Amino acid sequence: MTHVGYLVAGWGIVVGVLGTYAVRLVRRGRALSGRVPEVHRRWLEAPGPAGSEDGRASGA
């Protein structure tokens, strides 16, 4: 195989960066989940509070 160094660097950086970013997202999500009532986490199939079309009462 030719250009092994370039291939390892290119594919390695992609897998490394995307993997690190994914792990970081999961950790941030876990840290934030503990600070937010379950009612705000719609993916847990808990209904959101009334008051807005998307289940949020306030925000940007």
Added chain:
Amino acid sequence: MGTTTGTAAGTRDTTGSPRSRLLGVVTLLAVAVLGVLAFVLTDPDVRIHPTTGEEFGQFDAVRMLYVHVPLAVMTYLAYGICAVASVGVLVKRTPWWDVTAHAAAEVGTVFCGLVLVTGSIWGRPVWNTWWEWGDVRLMTTLVLFLMFTGYLALRRTTDDPRRQARRAAVVALVAVLDIPLVNRSVEWWENRTLHQRSTIGELKIEDLTLFTLFFGFVTAGLVLAWLLLHRFRVGWLEQAALDHGVAAAIAERHAETDDAEVLRSVGERAAGEGTSGDGEPGS
């Protein structure tokens, strides 16, 4: 990419859901299959010169194709989602659109950065250069990356959230105008780029190489979907945490005010009873 935690209570403290976990497993499998296709099953780009009989081509460097091009296409898609969500921010003005736009911009910028890096690494063995400032596609892609980096910087300012969302939406809609320039640059400025014209549209690649490239699109799409989903949920939690924190602070302030009111009324009552002369505090 699983997101479960070990404790029973902790299983709900996550941005994961059964469907997102399934998506994560499918994505990891697709990445593994793409690796096998790209490095084991496909052949290197080796051609024979018709007159001299010498071998030429990209050789194994062509295997960068299967990661660089899909990432570039998914960058367009992520920024396209950001643009649509930005229109939603300006029209609907709800947090859902804003969180979606922010998530798509961040994931798209990660992808765009990787496109620039993998392109540079691929260019060194193929074009004998890491970077070419005169290449119109490289420059328009760099401009796209920098504009969305500016978008993300704008999102970090301590401005009024509603105004910040509207300003960011306008920046995103301006930045996304660069995508047609990036995509068509090799056609419009053919003599000012090292990039070749589209090989997919003209079907210059075929068989397993073409299949692997399309499988690369599917895999990059799955990665994008997983990252977007979780980045959206993180953004949603950030807003909810902010709202919840503000609500808790207001409730605490009300409680303090109520306590002070009670203490003051008790004090006034005690003082009034003291002057009336019955001499029994707290009665």
